[in-house]
Amino acid sequence: MADMPLPSPKATGEVSEDMRADEQLMETLEDAAYWRKVCPHLHVGEHERVQEAAQAAKERVANWQTQAETKRGEFAENGFFHMTPQDLGLGEDDYLERIHALALGVVRLMQHGWPASFIFIYDEAWILVAGASARLEAATGGSGFIGDMYAWYVEPDHGQRGWGPHRDRMGSGPESFRADGTSKLSTTWLALTDAGPNNSCLYVVPATADPLFHKADRQDVDPLAEIFANDPQAYQSIRALPAPAGCAWHFSHRIIHWGSHVARRSSLGPARPPQPRIAMSWVVGDAAYEDPAFPREANLPSPPVHLRVAFVAGQIVAYGGQTKLRKGFRTMCFRFFKKHSQLFTEFYRDKVEFIHFCRPAPAPEVHLKESSRKALETVDVSKLEFATPQDDSKLDGIKGMFGSDSSSEDEDDNDDDDEEEEDNM
Ligand SMILES: [Fe+2]
Structure with missing residues (x-):
């Protein structure tokens, strides 16, 4: 993405006062025209485009069964797998432009005073979710949209860092796995800019190194400390999951994961300074195990x-405590x-x-x-x-x-x- 520089979210000089988040009334938030003005390069409420993406995704999945089987095996064994832009239905030629448009959308929202997660107001985000849905369903063993969408912008400055190590569902135990070992809930984490160890990419402890992976956590036990207390060599199992823009990692609700600190510039050697890490995620799962955030039939692929x-x-309320x-x-x-x-x-x-x-x-x-x-x-x-x-x-x-x-x-x-x-x- 080096050839597609992003402005700073702090560059607010061109944002008129009456467009800023803290000048809006509640009614304005329901007005697609307002959001179009915030991100003129994106779309809001053109539902046919999202529906077409969902339909195309269903048609594509027929030719993807071998890859789905391989990823399903990795998912059951390791608790995670990688997805290329093509796996996600982003296409061959223009995916970087599409990803960059979303990254720019995050920046524009922040310039107006909105958190990055408001990117999910835009059709392009839902097109992405719809385009990946059929293949995710095949690769996970049957998971559909659940919700839990969020987006992040990590400043490329030392001191910025990711969430600490956690599982997405600490209380889930053996009942949260299917007979084939796949998880009934899982997250797609998609990089909108290149994410690497220098700018807070994901890190995980693979399921194969985590003896507590299939068990519900006890309130009084730190699962990460428990793993390393029992097996100091398990440190060497920690995996960094770098992701070029447009690539994603998909991981189980039970995998321990975190984002690293952004590297000190003085530690980068000849590498170029870290870029902002912008990412978005959403959760899929078995609706019989956890209800989706909203009724799927009536609202997907393109919610009002x-x-x-x-x-x-709702997501800001639920997860804003980390922010x-x-x-x-x-x-x-x-x-x-x-x-x-x-x-x-x-x-x-x-x-x-x-x-x-x-x-x-x-x-x-x-x-x-x-x-x-x-x-x-x-x-x-x-x-x-x-x-x-x-x-x-x-x-x-x-x-x-x-x-x-x-x-x-x-x-x-x-x-x-x-x-x-x-x-x-
Ligand atoms: Fe998480």
């Missing part, structure tokens, strides 16, 4: 725009999610609400920019206090956004300190 936005908002966000952002996301929560399955609604209400209590102060105060002129600001399970009803009917809470783990009263720092998988 308001569902896409509400889903991203520094501006004050009030997660609560705004929760309010938007609540407004559309009837679109989602009970399982997903419960998950988002559980995580939201289990967060630590915020500082009570109200921080609103003057322009946002104007937008909220009809709203009783006193209602924008942090919600608790007892006063859940207060969330209904609030039209504005960016209320009073401080959802960042690093609470700070400085309104200028509104940079995101996304820690990454």
Whole structure:
């Protein structure tokens, strides 16, 4: 991707004030025209294009059964497998341009003040998911779309790093595997820029080196420490999973994985400085094991725009705890999610609400920019206090956004300190 440089997400000079995230009303979030203006090179709500991609994917999979069988074997044995741009249905000739368009979309969103995961509002992201779906189903042993979409931008600076070692489902045990050894839940992690050891690519402990891979984890045991305590040589089994832009790794919900620290420039030797690592992921699985986030039949392959936005908002609530966000952002996301929560399955609604209400209590102060105060002129600001399970009803009917809470783990009263720092998988 060296020949396709990306602007900095901090280059906000060309973004007009009225387009910034913190100047929008909730109604604007449902307006495809707003999102088209944020990323004019991408599309929103052209459902036929997504449907065509899904249909083409179904037709292609017939010629891919041998490869699917090989990957299924790797999946059962190691807990992960690699996918090329062609495996993902990205095509031969223009896939780098398509991937770069998504990477640029992430940057444009961030320039406007939106987290990277809002890339899933755009058709191009859903085209990608639809284009990979049939082959993923074949390679995993039958998994379909579940949800859990997220995207990341890792600054190419030392000190930035990925999420710490974790399994995606700590409590899942033997019941979460099929008879052939394949996992009933798994994640596709797609690189939108070249990801390597210098800029926080994925690392895993393969299933073959993990004696706890098929067992549910105990609350009082760190599974990673347990592996190395029992077998110090297991360190040598750790695998770095670099991925050129347009390539993906697909891995089990039980595999221990993390993203590395970005390398110090002084340690790079003759290599060029690290590039930003931009990636997106989504989860597939057996719907009999875990409900999808929303009903698949009615909404796939191209969900309505308001569902896409509400889903991203739900994801920010569910996983934003790993991420520094501006004050009030997660609560705004929760309010938007609540407004559309009837679109989602009970399982997903419960998950988002559980995580939201289990967060630590915020500082009570109200921080609103003057322009946002104007937008909220009809709203009783006193209602924008942090919600608790007892006063859940207060969330209904609030039209504005960016209320009073401080959802960042690093609470700070400085309104200028509104940079995101996304820690990454
Ligand atoms: Fe993960």
